[in-house]
Amino acid sequence: EIVLTQSPGTLSLSPGERATLSCRASQSVSSSYLAWYQQKPGQAPRLLICGASNRATGIPDRFSGSGSGTDFTLTISRLEPEDFAVYCCQQYHSSPITFGQGTRLEIK
């Protein structure tokens, strides 16, 4: 199965700063079959990005995804207070679907 490794484990930033989160796959994820989710305590995960770079419906344009092959990045251009949460990536290229362990984005 494809193992997704996210880094850093925790990212401490201030509102207004830029966040760059990494997701590295153990094998190539072809056709960029990679998604990103935001997860807050007690809430359902929220789809942010699919196809590595396509924002989901209603997602602000400060969120962007990029990458291909084995290296993918989620960028939040200017952090808003509501963006502090856990972010995880998911590959849907090969079975079984797998997720990264998550990056916690915390307020500095």
Add this chain to the structure above:
Amino acid sequence: QVQLVESGGGVDQPGGSLRLSCAASGFTFSSYGMHWVRQAPGKGLEWVAFIRYDGSSSYYADSVKGRFTISRDNSKSTLYLQMNSLRPEDTAFYYCAKDRDPIKVGPLYFFDYWGQGTLVTVSS
């Protein structure tokens, strides 16, 4: 709007059984593949099972194959997960999740809506 509401979680002993339900509303349930995904406390997400929109096929993670059964009742817009032979490592929040696009026949996709989750604890 789309709502997915899980129920049925609780505490059970190793070897026991539980049945989770996921009540769906706000979309044409019978047109969408559905998944169960779990998250052990403090851990990452783990995909558990998928069922095709019409219920004609299902897929499982190796960790639950032969013990868990996913099913659906399209007339009731409800998804189920029958969990047998429970193990302590099955302890987790269990989420139901919906394929973004309809009429997908296989498990490889992503999810646009998730439920809030229901907690299953397996402990003696």
